[in-house]
Amino acid sequence: MNRRTTLLIAAEALAWWCALAALWLVLISTVDTLELVVGASAAGVAALAATAARRVVSAR
Amino acid sequence: MNGWILAATVALGAGVGTALWGVATGPLRRRVVAQNMSTALVCPALLLLSQGYTRPSYVDLALVLALLGPVGTLVFARLLADELADDPPRAWGVTWAVAGFGAVVVGVVSAATGPSRAMVKLLVIGALLIGGNVVASRALSGGFRGVGRG
Numbered sequence: 001m002n003r004r005t006t007l008l009i010a011a012e013a014l015a016w017w018c019a020l021a022a023l024w025l026v027l028i029s030t031v032d033t034l035e036l037v038v039g040a041s042a043a044g045v046a047a048l049a050a051t052a053a054r055r056v057v058s059a060r
Numbered sequence: 061m062n063g064w065i066l067a068a069t070v071a072l073g074a075g076v077g078t079a080l081w082g083v084a085t086g087p088l089r090r091r092v093v094a095q096n097m098s099t100a101l102v103c104p105a106l107l108l109l110s111q112g113y114t115r116p117s118y119v120d121l122a123l124v125l126a127l128l129g130p131v132g133t134l135v136f137a138r139l140l141a142d143e144l145a146d147d148p149p150r151a152w153g154v155t156w157a158v159a160g161f162g163a164v165v166v167g168v169v170s171a172a173t174g175p176s177r178a179m180v181k182l183l184v185i186g187a188l189l190i191g192g193n194v195v196a197s198r199a200l201s202g203g204f205r206g207v208g209r210g
Contacts, residue, residue, distance in 0.1 A: 023184070025177070026177055026180045026181050026184060027123070027184075029116070031177075
């Protein structure tokens with residue numbers, strides 16, 4: 001894995017995180033600090049999983 | 061009884077009633093399409109009911125249904141792939157009519173909600189509902205035959 005691929009993966013994970021965090025923000029009922037912390041963490045885990053899953057599927 | 065509840069009653073009575081009749085009778089190709097249409101009609105009806113009773117929690121039910129309805133249809137499309145390949149359903153008229161009904165309901169309820177996070181949520185539900193049902197209809201009519209069966 002060279003520097004370029006690492007950067008691409010990081011950019012993809014970041015894009016997933018932005019989209020998923022925005023989705024969380026839209027779907028919750030009240031916006032407070034705890035919700036934001038939990039949403040950011042959940043979006044982080046989901047972004048890593050989505051990046052990994054997409055790479056596996058496109059490498060097939 | 062207000063206009064929202066009346067519209068939801070008509071959608072549930074006429075739409076879902078017809079869909080249930082289609083699921084219960086006729087050849088397989090009609091039953092799978094009617095099964096797909098039933099969730100696509102209940103979801104807008106739930107949005108109308110949430111507006112009619114001013115209960116935002118009904119919107120969550122619509123979200124779950126918009127997500128799981130097409131997924132359920134994809135399971136049927138996969139399990140019945142061999143039977144459907146002999147006699148594939150062609151129901152694009154019904155699919156687009158129900159998708160149009162969903163779009164109108166989401167548009168009207170969004171307009172009544174006004175620009176807010178709740179409106180974005182409604183638009184997300186509408187996109188999931190219409191996109192999911194078009195994809196599910198395509199899968200039923202054999203549009204993804206190239207996809208491997210695992």
